[in-house]
Amino acid sequence: MKSRITLFTLLLVSIFNLVAQENQKEVVIIGTMHTVPKIVKHSYKPMLRFAKKYNPEAIFVESPMPNDSISWNYLKNGWSKNYKEFYKMSEEMKSNFKFEVNKFETLSAKKFEALTSTEIDYLIKSYIYKRDNGNYELMTYIKNYGMQGAKKPTRHEDGDLTYKLAIHQNLKVTNMDDQQTNGIYHKAWNKCAREGSENGNNAANSKLYKKDYNSAILPAVFRKLGKHTNNRKSLNRLHTMSSFSYVVEDTAGCKEGRKYWNERNMRMANNIGNQIENSDKYKNLVVVGAAHVIGLEKELKTRFPNLKVILMNEY
Numbered sequence: 001m002k003s004r005i006t007l008f009t010l011l012l013v014s015i016f017n018l019v020a021q022e023n024q025k026e027v028v029i030i031g032t033m034h035t036v037p038k039i040v041k042h043s044y045k046p047m048l049r050f051a052k053k054y055n056p057e058a059i060f061v062e063s064p065m066p067n068d069s070i071s072w073n074y075l076k077n078g079w080s081k082n083y084k085e086f087y088k089m090s091e092e093m094k095s096n097f098k099f100e101v102n103k104f105e106t107l108s109a110k111k112f113e114a115l116t117s118t119e120i121d122y123l124i125k126s127y128i129y130k131r132d133n134g135n136y137e138l139m140t141y142i143k144n145y146g147m148q149g150a151k152k153p154t155r156h157e158d159g160d161l162t163y164k165l166a167i168h169q170n171l172k173v174t175n176m177d178d179q180q181t182n183g184i185y186h187k188a189w190n191k192c193a194r195e196g197s198e199n200g201n202n203a204a205n206s207k208l209y210k211k212d213y214n215s216a217i218l219p220a221v222f223r224k225l226g227k228h229t230n231n232r233k234s235l236n237r238l239h240t241m242s243s244f245s246y247v248v249e250d251t252a253g254c255k256e257g258r259k260y261w262n263e264r265n266m267r268m269a270n271n272i273g274n275q276i277e278n279s280d281k282y283k284n285l286v287v288v289g290a291a292h293v294i295g296l297e298k299e300l301k302t303r304f305p306n307l308k309v310i311l312m313n314e315y
Contacts, residue, residue, distance in 0.1 A: 026308035031290030056285035063134035191253030265295030
């Protein structure tokens with residue numbers, strides 16, 4: 001009798017664990033190289049094949065949150081020409097465009113293929129008005145290239161991957177980037193480089209860069225660069241370079257740069273995790289610059305322990 005009770009208890013525990021695993025929300029992270037040379041313009045294809053097979057319910061992109069006033073206050077005069085132009089358009093649209101909530105929600109609910117050219121134009125203006133850069137770029141891509149997407153790679157890996165995936169899944173994208181400290185991060189980067197000219201830091205960085213470059217040659221030749229980029233070894237090298245963890249001597253500029261890099265990854269992880277927690281979606285995909293993947297993985301696992309975090313090549 002006692003053995004039967006024990007067996008029954010173990011069975012219940014197993015069923016409970018199985019149900020919990022099936023209901024666990026997860027996020028898969030894909031790392032891209034942003035803009036790539038013409039010779040590897042097809043590098044996005046293995047990532048796109050994987051993403052379609054994964055069949056996500058939500059796609060997170062490295063674009064600033066519409067309500068992140070601190071990031072936009074920097075970006076309106078910041079490093080990116082595209083963001084500066086978008087911010088200016090958004091400010092003008094808030095004064096000149098009559099945004100209709102009901103019309104926007106109705107059009108947003110339609111499948112992409114059912115949208116007319118006029119309706120796409122309205123959505124583009126609406127996303128500018130809402131300062132939603134990710135979906136503004138998505139709808140502009142659809143307007144320019146149609147439902148099949150660009151015939152030739154644009155060489156912008158994020159776009160070639162994300163927009164074709166979004167069209168295939170009939171999903172809008174979800175913004176998750178944070179650029180609040182990007183300006184001072186770049187200043188710290190330059191400071192670290194100046195400090196590293198004589199203490200061996202720059203030499204260590206160059207050695208790591210060459211190793212990363214050389215390791216990518218064969219995968220690039222055989223059109224497997226996307227898979228190679230998402231290997232943990234490659235991701236760790238990129239993280240090491242971007243976080244100044246390669247340094248021989250830890251100087252003030254390098255410490256500042258590392259601090260701002262880690263803080264940005266932390267805030268990006270919060271943007272992702274909080275939105276997943278508040279949604280009903282279980283399969284979530286993050287498309288982000290490859291140098292961020294290791295930092296995001298760490299922050300997501302630390303701050304959202306109930307969320308299953310998986311890298312593309314380890315899925």
